Amino acid sequence: MEGISVPGIGSGLDINGLVTQLVAVERAPAQQQIDSQRARALSTISALGKLNSALDAVKNTFSAVSDGSAFNRRSATSADTAVLTATASSAAVAGRYAVEVTALATSHKLSSGAFASADSSVGTGSLTITVDSAVSVLNIDASGQSLAAIRDAINAAPDNPGVDASIVTGTDGAHLILNARNSGAAGAISLTASGGDGGLAALTYVDGGPSNGLTQITAAQNAQVTIDGIAVASAGNRIVDAIEGVTLDLLSATPGSPIEVRVARDTAAAASAIGSFVSSYNALVKTSLELASFNATTGSAGPLLGDSTLRAVRSDLSRALATRDGGTSLESLSAIGVRVALDGSLSVDSTVLTQALDNNQESVATLVSADGALGKALNTVFDRFLGSDGTLVSRSASLNAAQRALDRQQQQLDLRIDATEARLRAQFSALDSLLAGLQSTSTFLSQQLAGTANSNA
Known part of the structure; x- marks a missing residue:
């Protein structure tokens, strides 16, 4: 049976401690370099992810404006919601209608x-x-x-x-x-x-x-309604498209008392869509400022300070927002109350926007449409940075590749350090054995000399 080997027991040297310290000194420079590069890469990946999310939110809110759906909405209001309520689809035509509910539909x-x-x-x-x-x-x-x-x-x-x-x-x-x-x-x-x-x-x-x-x-009875004097009957108390694009929900009968139903453009929907775009754009501006920040007191910097991609996103968007469209009476965003502040954020003059929507909604829709000059300019920016081969995607892919390369470097470093540790242990074990042998010889000689001296005395 092999004996138990304890490094250093023969010479008294702390071989384990010596090897551990030497290995740590050998590993430190390369490990620090790998850790530093990995931390920078992870920080940049995270920052680019935040930038990507913020820019994607701008793209989505602009799509909700530029697809025209917000400008096609209609609102329908009833003068007495205890008698009937009304809703309208985009097919409804603006107008006022006198609706008299003479009887509600009932089940037998x-x-x-x-x-x-x-x-x-x-x-x-x-x-x-x-x-x-x-x-x-x-x-x-x-x-x-x-x-x-x-x-x-x-x-x-x-x-x-x-x-x-x-x-x-x-x-x-x-x-x-x-x-x-x-x-x-x-x-x-x-x-x-x-x-x-x-x-x-x-x-x-x-x-x-x-x-x-x-x-x-x-009794089994149909609902009976007159709309501007025209008789309408329905098996149920929901009447659809008697007024094109309008749904009437009947709640009570009031013979002889017509209720006014008004159908109008729903400018609030368009204003809300434009407001959402402005809010998402301002969130992007705030995010970009945080990512490129620098604290002179602490010396701490944002992960994208001086980053060319971040600068390109901000500058390209600013140029796109400044696009003028000569094909409409409202040529720029400022004409509908959307203005750029000194820090690059946007603000909305609700009075100007409301007037533009009330008086010239078609021109507002044309200005922000995907086919207009502004829409094309913004979508070009979105494609450049958010497309499948866009800058943000390629940057992230490159950084992920760098992460994989660091993983390989870490594996190589671990193998090299393991080999170094094995070599040092072998060398120190050999030294330990040599010193142990020398100590044994020294002890033997000392005993022999002592014996000789005693026999001569």
């Missing part, structure tokens, strides 16, 4: 007479339920003739024509209630009975019939 509802309980027998035979052109025939036998069983049969019928059945129990007994699922005249329910013991006659109803077993609680 029927009720049976009172039975002692839900378990009371009604009768046997065939019960035919009709709604518009849909028909369901239920065959009721003695085992399923209770009020509750008939309710369940109606609800479970695979060809149910659009009727929900329930039971309401009052002081006088249990009533079968039938509700049409759809409102309007077309949802009217009719029920007829045939065969059996005749008891199902208590559940029959035909509009205008002389001997109905069911009582009408609510």
Whole structure:
């Protein structure tokens, strides 16, 4: 069995300590260089990521302005929202309309007479339920003739024509209630009975019939509206496109009292879109100033101080924003109240912008459109820096490649240091063995000399 080897035990040298210190001295310069380069690369990658995100936000908010959708929106307002509310799509045409709600759409509802309980027998035979052109025939036998069983049969019928059945129990007994699922005249329910013991006659109803077993609680009725004197009917209380591009939601009937509905351009949507673009641009300016900052007191600098890419983004955007478009009566952003401050940020004069949108919305839309001079200039900048082969993408790719190269350098350094440590340990182990041998020889000679001296005495 091999003995246990403890470096330095023979010579008394601290071999482990010596090797560790020498290895640390050998590693330090190269390791510091790798760590410093890695830290700079990571800091730059992070900074470029922030710049990319801020510029992408500017691109997205400008797209929301330049695609024209914000300028195609319309608003619809009702003079009395307790009677009706209105919304408008981009297809709506500006105008004022007098809308009179003479009747709301209602769903047909029927009720049976009172039975002692839900378990009371009604009768046997065939019960035919009709709604518009849909028909369901239920065959009721003695085992399923209770009020509750008939309710369940109606609800479970695979060809149910659009009727929900329930039971309401009052002081006088249990009533079968039938509700049409759809409102309007077309949802009217009719029920007829045939065969059996005749008891199902208590559940029959035909509009205008002389001997109905069911009582009408609510009639099946269409909504009735007049728009500028033109009659409009609807099965539901939502009327779509009677006024082109406008949806009316009816809430109450007020015969003889027209309500004004006004459709107008929604300038607030366009103003909001332009405001969002300005806000995102100012966020980019703030981010770029932070990334290129320098604190004279502490000497600390932003990760992109003096960076050519950051300077190019700022300068290219500034030139694009200054673009003038001679093809429209509003030639520049300043004409609609968007102005550049000394620090490069933008501000909006809401009064000027509102006037431009109220008086000349088409020209505002043309100025900021993707096909206009301003839009083309800005999109060129976005493509240059944010495109698949843009500057920010290529810079990040280059830095990531540098990171991989540093990983390889680290691996090579680790291998070299491991080899150096192994060599030093071998050398010091050999020295330890040599010194141990010399000490052993010295001890032997000393003992021999001492013995000789004693024998001569």
